[in-house]
Amino acid sequence: MNRNQYDNDISTWSPQGRIYQVEYALEAVKQGSAAVGLRSKTHAILLALKRSSGELASYQNKLIRIDDHLGIAIAGLTSDARVLSNFMRTEAMKSKIMYNRPLPVYRIVSAIGDKSQVNTQNYGRRPYGVGLLVIGVDETGPHLYETSPSGNFLEYYAISIGGRSQSAKTYLEHNYESFADADVDELIVHGLRALHATLQQDKELNTLNCSIGIVGQGQKFEMIQDVDLQRYLDMLGPQGTGDQAAASQGEAPMDTE
Amino acid sequence: MNRNQYDNDISTWSPQGRIYQVEYALEAVKQGSAAVGLRSKTHAILLALKRSSGELASYQNKLIRIDDHLGIAIAGLTSDARVLSNFMRTEAMKSKIMYNRPLPVYRIVSAIGDKSQVNTQNYGRRPYGVGLLVIGVDETGPHLYETSPSGNFLEYYAISIGGRSQSAKTYLEHNYESFADADVDELIVHGLRALHATLQQDKELNTLNCSIGIVGQGQKFEMIQDVDLQRYLDMLGPQGTGDQAAASQGEAPMDTE
Amino acid sequence: MNRNQYDNDISTWSPQGRIYQVEYALEAVKQGSAAVGLRSKTHAILLALKRSSGELASYQNKLIRIDDHLGIAIAGLTSDARVLSNFMRTEAMKSKIMYNRPLPVYRIVSAIGDKSQVNTQNYGRRPYGVGLLVIGVDETGPHLYETSPSGNFLEYYAISIGGRSQSAKTYLEHNYESFADADVDELIVHGLRALHATLQQDKELNTLNCSIGIVGQGQKFEMIQDVDLQRYLDMLGPQGTGDQAAASQGEAPMDTE
Amino acid sequence: MNRNQYDNDISTWSPQGRIYQVEYALEAVKQGSAAVGLRSKTHAILLALKRSSGELASYQNKLIRIDDHLGIAIAGLTSDARVLSNFMRTEAMKSKIMYNRPLPVYRIVSAIGDKSQVNTQNYGRRPYGVGLLVIGVDETGPHLYETSPSGNFLEYYAISIGGRSQSAKTYLEHNYESFADADVDELIVHGLRALHATLQQDKELNTLNCSIGIVGQGQKFEMIQDVDLQRYLDMLGPQGTGDQAAASQGEAPMDTE
Amino acid sequence: MNRNQYDNDISTWSPQGRIYQVEYALEAVKQGSAAVGLRSKTHAILLALKRSSGELASYQNKLIRIDDHLGIAIAGLTSDARVLSNFMRTEAMKSKIMYNRPLPVYRIVSAIGDKSQVNTQNYGRRPYGVGLLVIGVDETGPHLYETSPSGNFLEYYAISIGGRSQSAKTYLEHNYESFADADVDELIVHGLRALHATLQQDKELNTLNCSIGIVGQGQKFEMIQDVDLQRYLDMLGPQGTGDQAAASQGEAPMDTE
């Protein structure tokens, strides 16, 4: 009610020290479809729901390859995400040309943060309406970051963004201690279970509605989708069981293997 | 009611993470006359109603040739469409001059998306009020995209935009599985039926009120209109029958062949 | 009532996908004095009422020569029209100097459209408050276009703009089929009748209050006014008769020859 | 009442297609002191009331010489008039230097119109608050134009602007047919009578409160004021008579000779 | 009341053709301390009250030397006055360097007018809040001008600006006819009497609270203040008498010698 005199303008503080326009942009991220990221000592993976625009279009892939060592999952405004992914590709290319090395993961994530911050301080712009999960491998090993419209970013062992991501986070919190030493197949199964937790009760993961991105030491960024997904879905076992359990428990933690 | 304090300005988020001005621009697309696009393994076609400005003007063609391998259908503000089509022609020409190759379809669609996104983030501009169906052929085969004022774009097997396009989509959803292997004549008949579904009950397609654009592997973009249309209209059979069925069914799916 | 929060700013969409400031600018065109255009296979002509500013000034001519092959009639803000006509003259001159050929009619009309569109999308400008009828001859024959504050333009067989132009359009719709093969004198008589239909009941066309512009294949743009008009007014027959008929019929179609 | 949401901003159309800020600027012209212009076949003259700022200042002359062949009378904001007169002098000088000829009258009037139009279309400026009567002689003979804050301008046989100018116009309308063949003395007497008609009932023209500007074929622009005026005032006959007649008739037409 | 929707913005006309922000700036001039100017055939002088900021500061001199032949008195915002006086000094210096002659008085006053006008037409600026009396001598003799925030300026025989200047004007109006032939001492005595008329009833002119500026043919601009003033104050006779008379007469004319 009273707050609305401070929430129209990105360059206006509220009396409580909040910038409402940034908070509103975060809502756009929550309306995207869910994505999940996990990291072991050697690999980092992304899993995302594809958003369907009906039968006439292919599902929209929410995973994007940036470079051999870098990939992202997006949640929020697709067109804003494209601006940021184009920016990342350009930066990755510049790094190769100018420094003859792959762009360190922290550096590109930090550049996204700086680019996003500018839109939170200057009148006449709006914050980006998209959150990213960024995975990559560099000299310091595999990494998983989340970036946000505020310009903030954080490194995670495992994380989920987008719609109903809280359910995925609950699963990840119960299982993340085993991720460090997991092999890629184990990571993927954990990731699929977390992603499955974001589905509505009567929905199942299948080869059309999700995709996986993998990058690791000695492994270039690679996408797994369509029929190649079946192998991993088969590992997942009956999804319905877990679902019913979750449903009866509301937002309670998912059962783990 | 309450939302209107957030809907005057393109650079303002609503508390729910929406950008109302983008949504309002989408309304302009819905007010355009209908266009339909379909794609087989070898060809992509566009069909559009010409908008009549009365007897004194020729019907307004909503199909525009961009290059030998590229064409568009428009729905929404004609003057905004002209800005975008001029941009596309310039980009196509630059590609030929600089890279000595036809502009890949994804690339031009992506450029339209980026150009549109800019108008969704900066104060003092308005989003474009036009949606495009883009067909084209490049090394990866025939393509059909829809672009929107939001800066989003999607690839489709078949799609329709503009006024009453939901009726066309319903027809396409019931028939799209046969498009991949259809020959050009079959594609056109499907397209005409879909387009016919967008007409008011007492209207018929004729050689004056619609036009067709075709591009394919080994076939440059070509427009079929006026008397040349008769051959295809003849294939269509009595239009009235389907119409009455649709009318009695409201927005229900059209009968298929 | 409710709409007015969206109608102050050219860069704001209404929830219905309309840009009210463009629509308001169109009202300025309707307040101009009437102009009429007609086209045969060989010629295109313009006819316009001169607006009187009282006895002390000469009547204001609403026809403007742009180039040997180009002329316009204006309805709306005279000072805005002057901006556009200056622009057209400059473009025509550039075409001669750079390409050594007369500017194609479609090209200049399209340039007017683009110039007008800019003023419909950027905050801090207003749309032009003038509509133009453009006639011209080029390699593709004679042309007649109408341009509008929205940036739109259309080609016509015959058309009228400005105050009470609906009456002229009604006449033209009843007669346009004969224009294609009409000779210049016939075209002019049709045009004068259409123009006469826009007059209030007690007014007559005379050598002072109207003017004619003609361009054709092998005929440079030429203006007919003052005493030279008498020959055509004489062909028109008694104007009063038609007028009374129109008056008794409201906006009903004028009797045709 | 209702209109005021459209009348604060020069770049906003009202729903009726009006630009109120331009109309308001025209009010400033009406508040200036009156000026009168007349034209014969060989000469054009201006007559203007000087505005008194009290005994301590000399009367403010409202006539300004621009060039040997050009002069103006102003009504409205003096400081805006100075901007325009400086502009005219610069243009006149450029014409001499670049083209080695006096600036044609139409050309400078048109340039004033274009300069004024810019201020009617761009946010953050206001229209000029001054109207000009421009007299000049060029190869096409003597000319008399009126320019306005809207960017419009018109050529006249005779005209008056500023406060109570309607009374002068009434006089001019009754007499203008004789101006074409009048000699300079006759023109001046007509002009003084028109100017006198703008005075309040108890005021008389005298050598201090008015001035005359003359330009003609073979006669450079020249100002007549102070004692030199007496000769013409003497020709005028008793002013009081006409005044009383006018007073008893309100705004009714003045008696003519 | 109703007018305030038009009085916040320098680029907005009121429906009556007024620019309120300019009128408001004129109020700032009226709040300055009084200054008086007089002119004879050979000399022009300024007299101004110094404004006291208490015992701890010297009185603020309101007279400023611009050049050997130019000086000003100010009323209104001191910091705005400094901007204008710096501008005048720069212009005077440029004239000497570029044209090797003293800047003509009309020219500098006109430049002040143009500089002030800009601030009355462009959004985001405010009009200057200061009025100037400018005295100077050039080839055409001595001059006295008043400039105003509106960009207007006028030449005067004698004038007063600032607080209670109406009383000084009344004195000047009763005596100005004798100024032309007065010698410098007589001019100064008239000026002091006029200045004295602006004082509150219980105040007297003394060597601390006023100052005099003189420029003339063959006499460079010179300031008289402090003890040098006593000679002129002595000529003035008992000030109280005149004061009481004035007080009893309200704003009625002062007795003259």
Place this chain on the structure above:
Amino acid sequence: MNRNQYDNDISTWSPQGRIYQVEYALEAVKQGSAAVGLRSKTHAILLALKRSSGELASYQNKLIRIDDHLGIAIAGLTSDARVLSNFMRTEAMKSKIMYNRPLPVYRIVSAIGDKSQVNTQNYGRRPYGVGLLVIGVDETGPHLYETSPSGNFLEYYAISIGGRSQSAKTYLEHNYESFADADVDELIVHGLRALHATLQQDKELNTLNCSIGIVGQGQKFEMIQDVDLQRYLDMLGPQGTGDQAAASQGEAPMDTE
């Protein structure tokens, strides 16, 4: 109440000719801690209360050295003061480099005034929120100026700014006549007494809460603080006595020696 429609914007005049935003900025100066300046024929000194931010910080010194011959005391926003002091240092340095002489005091004070004035006339800036006391010595002797957010500045014999400065001014007004011939120690004692008058009743000056700046003919700007202050505090005698007297007398003049 009513005035607030004119007090949000630095470029808006109130109907009474006031610029409220400038007046509001002056309030920020009054909220600073007090500073005092005095001048003799040979020296100028500044005395200022240090503002305490608690025990953990050293007291904030309000005196700043600008150059060997220049120093300031500040009251108001510290960060604004830093902008101005940096500007002064740069100007002082430029003077040395370009003209090989110390910057005259009037010149730097005038430059501060001009820099401040800009922020009182242009939309989108705010006036500086700081007042300065400037002391300095140049060829014309020692000087003491006060500058203000309005762009005004004045030279003083003695002055005080900041919180409760009225009490200090009262003391100075009773004693300033003896300052001209005072030696430095006497000046300092006067200054400390004036500064003491600004303290709340139960506060005393001590070596931590105040500081002194001195500049004079043949003496570079020097700061006296901490233990070096004790010598002067000892000269001051028992402060309490004077305080109680002042307290019992409200704002009445302090007793003098």
Place this chain on the structure above:
Amino acid sequence: MNRNQYDNDISTWSPQGRIYQVEYALEAVKQGSAAVGLRSKTHAILLALKRSSGELASYQNKLIRIDDHLGIAIAGLTSDARVLSNFMRTEAMKSKIMYNRPLPVYRIVSAIGDKSQVNTQNYGRRPYGVGLLVIGVDETGPHLYETSPSGNFLEYYAISIGGRSQSAKTYLEHNYESFADADVDELIVHGLRALHATLQQDKELNTLNCSIGIVGQGQKFEMIQDVDLQRYLDMLGPQGTGDQAAASQGEAPMDTE
């Protein structure tokens, strides 16, 4: 209530001489997690709580190394802090390259202040929402500064910023006199006790939730975290005791060793 007409815009003063937007930005600092700084004669240290974003992310470190001799702790918006820390690193690097010396601490703190001040005076920007504690060593020894969104900065013996920092300040005020001669271990223990005071009653410091930064004469900036912290936490003794004492005493001073 009434004040809100002055609190939306950084370039607007309130009638009381306040800039509310700066004050609101200070609230953002108070919402950050607590940080503490202390300084001895030879060293300066920082201690900060790491903010937890849940189990899936590592704790967010609030200490940042700038250069070998410089480090900061942040409280407030992380993305704003990154802008400032990037700026500091660039400045530090420039100093090394251009002057071949480490950047003096005062200079970088002053530059932060100036950069922050700009955002408090210009429309369309917002003040930074972050406070910094800056420690560093240069030729003048170790330093500890606090910077704020207002552009102000202060040097401290010891200080705390962020959430519940008042409790830490109370501890520091009771103990700061012993810091000057403390060795590094003693400083750290004091710092940990102050930091512990900011925790809620049931929280304890551990190796995961805090970190320490040290810089000193002859010691480059170094961070202590994770297991290396245990040695110092062991020195701290049972935290609970102090906590309960503090809790029972509200905001009363912590017991000191």
